[in-house]
Amino acid sequence: MHRSLRAACFIFLTALASLSAAQTIGISVDLTDAPRNIYHAKLAMPAKPGPLTLVYPEWIPGNHRPSGPIANLVGLHIDANGQPVAWERDSVDMYAFHLIVPPDAKELNVTFDAITNTGVAGSSGPSASTHVLDLNWNQVVLYPQGVKSDDVTFSPSITLPTGWKFGTALRPAGNAQGSVLNFQPVSLTTLVDSPLIAGDHYKQIQLTPGQQPAHFIDMVSESEEGLAMTPQDEAAYKKLVAEAFALFGARHYTQYHFLFTMSDEVGGRGLEHHESSDNGVKENALTDSDSRLLEDEIAPHEYVHSWNGKYRRPAGLATKNYQDPMEGDLLWVYEGLTDYLGNILTVRSGLRTPEQFREWLATTAAMLDHEPGRTWRPLEDTARSVQVLRLGGPEWTSWRRSLDYYPEGDLIWLEVDTLIRQKSDGKKSIDDFCRIFHGGESGPPKVVPYTFDDVVNTLNQVVAYNWATLLKQRVNEVTTHAPLGGIEQGGWKLVYTDQPNAFIKSGEKVSKGVNAAYSLGLRITEDGKLTDVIYGSPAYQAGIGPDMKLVAVNGRKYSKDVLNAAIKNAAVNKDAPIDLLVMNADFFKTYSIPYHDGLKYPHLERATGPDLIDAILTPLTK
Numbered sequence: 001m002h003r004s005l006r007a008a009c010f011i012f013l014t015a016l017a018s019l020s021a022a023q024t025i026g027i028s029v030d031l032t033d034a035p036r037n038i039y040h041a042k043l044a045m046p047a048k049p050g051p052l053t054l055v056y057p058e059w060i061p062g063n064h065r066p067s068g069p070i071a072n073l074v075g076l077h078i079d080a081n082g083q084p085v086a087w088e089r090d091s092v093d094m095y096a097f098h099l100i101v102p103p104d105a106k107e108l109n110v111t112f113d114a115i116t117n118t119g120v121a122g123s124s125g126p127s128a129s130t131h132v133l134d135l136n137w138n139q140v141v142l143y144p145q146g147v148k149s150d151d152v153t154f155s156p157s158i159t160l161p162t163g164w165k166f167g168t169a170l171r172p173a174g175n176a177q178g179s180v181l182n183f184q185p186v187s188l189t190t191l192v193d194s195p196l197i198a199g200d201h202y203k204q205i206q207l208t209p210g211q212q213p214a215h216f217i218d219m220v221s222e223s224e225e226g227l228a229m230t231p232q233d234e235a236a237y238k239k240l241v242a243e244a245f246a247l248f249g250a251r252h253y254t255q256y257h258f259l260f261t262m263s264d265e266v267g268g269r270g271l272e273h274h275e276s277s278d279n280g281v282k283e284n285a286l287t288d289s290d291s292r293l294l295e296d297e298i299a300p301h302e303y304v305h306s307w308n309g310k311y312r313r314p315a316g317l318a319t320k321n322y323q324d325p326m327e328g329d330l331l332w333v334y335e336g337l338t339d340y341l342g343n344i345l346t347v348r349s350g351l352r353t354p355e356q357f358r359e360w361l362a363t364t365a366a367m368l369d370h371e372p373g374r375t376w377r378p379l380e381d382t383a384r385s386v387q388v389l390r391l392g393g394p395e396w397t398s399w400r401r402s403l404d405y406y407p408e409g410d411l412i413w414l415e416v417d418t419l420i421r422q423k424s425d426g427k428k429s430i431d432d433f434c435r436i437f438h439g440g441e442s443g444p445p446k447v448v449p450y451t452f453d454d455v456v457n458t459l460n461q462v463v464a465y466n467w468a469t470l471l472k473q474r475v476n477e478v479t480t481h482a483p484l485g486g487i488e489q490g491g492w493k494l495v496y497t498d499q500p501n502a503f504i505k506s507g508e509k510v511s512k513g514v515n516a517a518y519s520l521g522l523r524i525t526e527d528g529k530l531t532d533v534i535y536g537s538p539a540y541q542a543g544i545g546p547d548m549k550l551v552a553v554n555g556r557k558y559s560k561d562v563l564n565a566a567i568k569n570a571a572v573n574k575d576a577p578i579d580l581l582v583m584n585a586d587f588f589k590t591y592s593i594p595y596h597d598g599l600k601y602p603h604l605e606r607a608t609g610p611d612l613i614d615a616i617l618t619p620l621t622k
Helices: 003-011 188-192 231-248 289-295 298-304 336-348 354-369 379-384 407-423 430-438 452-462 467-476 485-489 502-511 538-542 560-572 612-616
Strands: 024-030 038-046 050-055 073-080 087-089 096-101 107-115 132-135 153-159 165-168 180-182 196-199 202-206 214-221 255-262 269-272 276-281 312-314 448-450 492-497 514-516 522-524 530-533 549-553 579-584 587-592 601-606
Touching: 073 096, 132 214, 132 255, 153 188, 165 202, 165 214, 165 255, 196 214, 196 255, 214 231, 231 298, 231 336, 231 430, 255 298, 269 298, 276 298, 289 502, 298 336, 336 354, 336 407, 336 430, 354 407, 354 492, 354 502, 354 601, 354 612, 379 467, 407 430, 407 452, 407 467, 407 485, 407 612, 430 452, 452 467, 485 492, 502 514, 514 560, 538 587, 549 560
Parallel strands: 024 153, 214 255, 255 276, 312 448
Antiparallel strands: 024 038, 038 107, 050 096, 073 107, 087 096, 132 196, 153 180, 165 196, 202 214, 269 276, 492 601, 514 522, 522 530, 549 579, 579 587
16 A cells, blocks of 8 residues: 555544444354365455454453454455455554545445364354354454444345344344345344354254243254253253342343354354353263363353343443454452352352252352462452463463462352351341342343443442451452352361362363362363463472373273272372372483372361351242
8 A cells, every 4th residue: 555545544534524433334254164274254345435443343242351263264355336445554553454445435345264173252162063153243343443343234144045034132133035034123232243153054942932022042063963952951941040140130121032053063162142142061061971061150150141141331431443452450240140040040040059059159160260370360360361361271271370260259258148148047148139230121232331340339238247358358458368268158168188179080081181279289181181280289399280181000001999908098198209200301310209198079068157158059030
């Protein structure tokens, strides 16, 4: 692009000079190449002559970071009146494209492809496979720089592979025109907030037939067997809808779709939206008890986000468009409270049992209590650092810390819940907070931002207490141990025995790895790779680190059984060694670990006082 053209574009950075936000942008996405992970996008954009800057969504809601997969935008072409229009990427902002609309042009035609092998919101895996796809509209959108996402209207359409069916919260517009499916015009906000799944194995279940708002489960799978939801599970999801309404007292949507992608290739994601949730789980998540146990909280978690995260949203995350940076200070509310409520609703709905909840809680508490990183990094910093922590691998997680505002948020909100119940003699609970904070009047989606003071003031409406001090201590102070007060106030205590924890056991079955975090301090893959070593653990003290490979135990080829047998033997015979032959790149070395405390798995054991955790898990509906 000529230097003078570049200068003109920088002078007129706002797109308002060249595009009326009130006009509708047509967007059509050809998904017929989904099996090889490439989507073809076309935009018909009303325009006025002059400088224009188009931007690709950068800060993606629910990711809380600049995760828009800009590197996957390829083949960009822009024309007006059949003639190509030159464009230039901004030299600093990789998400911005400058151009000049020709004098006689009234519309721009923009085409590009989105490579979807990786980079989809909420996951690092592919968006599609041979039989299923997951379309997040932020992957295929450009829009004028500087405008509010609420003020830009899109008219979307898709073309699916032959025979595929779809699920989405977008509303159809008339009948399909051949293989093209049209949807009603929506704001850019609603478009990005309305993912679409599709596949050649599809099933829809109506959860509230004859009632408004309507609730649906839409499932696509790699096989028909993957869609085999039992009547018991269907009843549990119906109860989930009822329990959520009883908890919050209002619904801030006009319909709701639980979107399930049952696939080992496309799974592994969960992303919240106002009127739907994008739940990527394993193909056998409905039929395999271990996969189900590990994944059955995903949908309740994302469903809770319709109230906590989408309707009520931290002010720092309530940005006007997808280019403004987000501030994650309150993610321990956005994600932490959601995780707590989602796990409670998983039990109240019947998707899990109270015993499974306690095993999950024990696993969460033990993981956080074996995390020396809390001695230097406060919880709030894990929220502020989400942009970089999400990019970290499993190595040295206990020292670096990870997205702990999720699991530690569970412990914080359990402590809040049990305190409310204690101080009100059981008359109040976190449920009362939710009805005040997330309730109000039912209706279509909207955003009501909040601050830390709003959270504290609402808690004081439920029960007067020095909530500000407590919460600031929990999120801002460095500590030696995890906040276990909620477990103890709930009438339980964290203990370790040689009996496997249900979640650790299922996790080992699914991954075929070994979790010896609470004995030797190791997490091991099926082939012996050490994914992490707990900082300060016996294995760490012996000199072992992540990314090494365990080859043999006491002179015998490594296996889970061989390792566990050595740990058990060392607990009985204090002279018995635990010698690990480890490969580090091209070198081998034997490390001797002086450990004699046996296998250790976390559980909750009943202590003194009322069983408040049992009360917390009691359903609100019959």
